[in-house]
Amino acid sequence: MPSYPIRALVLRKTKLGEADIIVTLLAHDGRIVSAIAKGMRKPTSRFSGRLEPGAVVDLVLNTGRTLEVVSDARSVDLHAVLRTEYDRSCAASVVLDVIDKLAIEGQTEVRVYGLACATLDALAAGDVMSQRAVVTAFLVKAMAMHGYRPHLESCVSCGCVASGACGFSLRDGGVVCHTCGGEAPGATRLSASAYDALCLLMRSTMSEIAATPPPSRAVSENLALMRGYISYHVPVRIKALDFFIGEAGP
Numbered sequence: 001m002p003s004y005p006i007r008a009l010v011l012r013k014t015k016l017g018e019a020d021i022i023v024t025l026l027a028h029d030g031r032i033v034s035a036i037a038k039g040m041r042k043p044t045s046r047f048s049g050r051l052e053p054g055a056v057v058d059l060v061l062n063t064g065r066t067l068e069v070v071s072d073a074r075s076v077d078l079h080a081v082l083r084t085e086y087d088r089s090c091a092a093s094v095v096l097d098v099i100d101k102l103a104i105e106g107q108t109e110v111r112v113y114g115l116a117c118a119t120l121d122a123l124a125a126g127d128v129m130s131q132r133a134v135v136t137a138f139l140v141k142a143m144a145m146h147g148y149r150p151h152l153e154s155c156v157s158c159g160c161v162a163s164g165a166c167g168f169s170l171r172d173g174g175v176v177c178h179t180c181g182g183e184a185p186g187a188t189r190l191s192a193s194a195y196d197a198l199c200l201l202m203r204s205t206m207s208e209i210a211a212t213p214p215p216s217r218a219v220s221e222n223l224a225l226m227r228g229y230i231s232y233h234v235p236v237r238i239k240a241l242d243f244f245i246g247e248a249g250p
Helices: 087-102 110-123 130-146 193-204 206-211 216-233 239-248
Strands: 003-016 020-027 032-037 056-062 068-077 167-169 174-176 187-190
Touching: 003 032, 003 087, 003 110, 020 110, 032 056, 087 110, 087 130, 087 239, 110 206, 130 193, 130 206, 130 216, 187 193, 187 216, 193 206, 193 216, 216 239
Parallel strands: 032 068
Antiparallel strands: 003 020, 003 056, 020 032, 056 068, 167 174, 167 187
16 A cells, blocks of 8 residues: 655544544645554554544555555644643643534635644643633634634624724624624624724734733633634534533633
């Protein structure tokens, strides 16, 4: 079987038979790849500990009839703390689940791999108190990369300059002014502090957000907003996000 090297982020793993595992990968070029790691569930497996969700790995894949087959795996960054600490694990699960659910077979978005790795790095290195801000920023940026960039500069209904307290139209994907807020389809309230925080999350890097997160109340409002925005446009439930919001509280 022909083989090729690939660097990838492990999104999830699924049991196959008595000893094998199917790993779902986000390749460095934005492709979603599924591959079989044979014998991975055996205690003596050479893949043990290397192909866990959240790990970045260098792989050699053999081309199979239906799925690729992992022939070699070398760790690049295991992000081990994201699996050993509960709060970080919940946050990382959102990142991996969202990428998996937003992926469309046969389509690639190169920027998603860099975003995912930057987000996991920030979750691993940052203070626990910054995790909701990092996750919210990831949701905003991931939706933007998949064609749902929030329009924040002006009202999506009338075009007037957006400022201060306003609303957000889930259907149209942008802010609405006071005048249009009551009539905009799927509009939800957005406070002035949450609007400012949303703009900050959109333009800042993940390391910047982890170091200096916006106020927690504004982050919570934006997290709920992005949950609604994703639910409106993505036809599948993202259970990790629902669980994370429930654990994070108001």
